Amino acid sequence: MRLEYFQLLDRIVELDIANRTIRTESTVPQESTIFEGHFPGYPLMPGVLLLENMAQTSGWLIIGLTKFDRMPFLAAFKEAKLRTFITPGTTISTTATIEHEGSGYVIAQAEIRVDGKVTCDAELTFRVVNFPAPELKVYMQKEAERLQFPLGAIANG
Amino acid sequence: MSSTFDTVAKIIAETCDIPIETITAESHAINDLGIDSLDFLDIAFAIDKAFGIKLPLEQWTQEVNDGKATTEQYFVMKNLCARIDELVAAKSA
Numbered sequence: 001m002r003l004e005y006f007q008l009l010d011r012i013v014e015l016d017i018a019n020r021t022i023r024t025e026s027t028v029p030q031e032s033t034i035f036e037g038h039f040p041g042y043p044l045m046p047g048v049l050l051l052e053n054m055a056q057t058s059g060w061l062i063i064g065l066t067k068f069d070r071m072p073f074l075a076a077f078k079e080a081k082l083r084t085f086i087t088p089g090t091t092i093s094t095t096a097t098i099e100h101e102g103s104g105y106v107i108a109q110a111e112i113r114v115d116g117k118v119t120c121d122a123e124l125t126f127r128v129v130n131f132p133a134p135e136l137k138v139y140m141q142k143e144a145e146r147l148q149f150p151l152g153a154i155a156n157g
Numbered sequence: 158m159s160s161t162f163d164t165v166a167k168i169i170a171e172t173c174d175i176p177i178e179t180i181t182a183e184s185h186a187i188n189d190l191g192i193d194s195l196d197f198l199d200i201a202f203a204i205d206k207a208f209g210i211k212l213p214l215e216q217w218t219q220e221v222n223d224g225k226a227t228t229e230q231y232f233v234m235k236n237l238c239a240r241i242d243e244l245v246a247a248k249s250a
Contacts (some may be wrong), residue, residue, distance in 0.1 A: 075195055102205055104215040105198045125198055 003032045007143075008053040015153040020098035022061035024107075024147070026053065027091045031108055033075055035088065045086040050079060050120045054110035058096040058124050060149065062106050063140065065098070067154050071136065072106060072126035080122035096124075104128055161208075161238040168203040172196065182235040187228060210244040 001008055014023040028045045055074045062072040086092065096110040106128055111121035122134035133139040144151075162182060169186070173196050186192045186210035192200065201212045220226035230236055 075198065100202055100205060101211075102198070102201055103211055103213050104218070105201070107202055123201075125195075127198075 001026050001029055003029065003034050003049060006052065007146075008049060008056050009060075009147055011148045012060060012150065015061070015150050017064055017153050020061065020065065021095065022057055022064070023093060023095045024053075024057045024060070025091060025093050028086060028088050030088045032088075043088050045088070045090070047082040047120075049078060049083060050086065050092075050112060051122060053092065053094055054096065054112060054120065054122055055124055055126075056100075057094040058106075058108040059126065060108050060144075060147070061096050061098065061108065062126060062128060064149070064154055065101070065106075066128065066142065067152035068137070068144075069130075070128050071131045071140070072128050074124065075105070075127050078090060078123040078125070080120075082118045082120050084114070084117075086112075086114065094120070099123070161241055162234065164207055165204060165234065165238055165241065168200055169209065172203060180234065182233075182238075184234045185194045185229065186232040186234065188232075188238065204241065208241055208245050210248055211242065212241070212244070 001010060008026065009024045010026040011024065012022065013025050014021070016022070033050075034046065038044060038046050059072045059074075063070075091114070094110060095113070095114045096108050098106060099109050100107040104127060106126045108124045108126065109121070110124060111118050113119065166177055166180040168216045169175055169190065169192070170182055173190070175190055180190065184190055186197065199225055201214055205211055217226070221228055221231070231240060
């Protein structure tokens with residue numbers, strides 16, 4: 001994770017296009033300027049960034065489903081729960097599944113687990129649109145390499 | 158038609174906290190009921206699930222943006238319900 005750059009994921013470890021599921025793993029960094037304010041003497045992973053972690057995980061699943069043809073943009077969270085504190089150095093496992101693929105939007109369910117226990121979960125809504133800028137598509141393809149996006153899963157999905 | 162209207166009106170009332178008695182066949186979902194695009198995604202989700210269809214929102218939006226259709230054609234309740242009935246009929250055909 002590089003929190004300051006909104007890189008909330010370390011790698012995609014599972015992508016199952018047929019079953020519309022994905023799992024990512026990420027480790028909260030030991031140090032970040034964010035912890036200087038959140039909170040002094042008691043560093044905690046901000047809840048909004050855990051929500052972003054679930055959004056990015058879900059987003060990569062949608063990108064996989066559209067074969068890098070369309071870009072998801074977060075539109076809504078529902079029933080978001082942050083059940084426990086997550087501290088620097090913690091490795092989190094995030095899964096997402098597609099609940100509904102609509103016309104131009106997707107509903108997903110996501111959860112974060114630590115040592116097998118659910119610590120965060122939410123329902124997410126995305127608007128799914130054509131890439132609004134070619135630079136963004138190039139960036140996402142580059143990010144896919146960093147995250148070890150399994151391109152074979154798309155070909156076989 | 159009436160059952161489609163009842164179902165859609167109930168979905169809108171519950172999703173957007175709008176009194177169901179204010180929703181009529183002539184109500185424009187956007188102009189009269191004040192439903193914004195994000196709330197309409199929730200409504201579309203509920204309609205898709207209730208009727209087992211996929212409302213072609215992107216196509217409708219494109220047609221409106223291109224001037225090939227008006228919002229009234231898709232978002233006035235009686236027209237929306239007619240579109241839903243068409244999609245349900247097409248699915249079972």
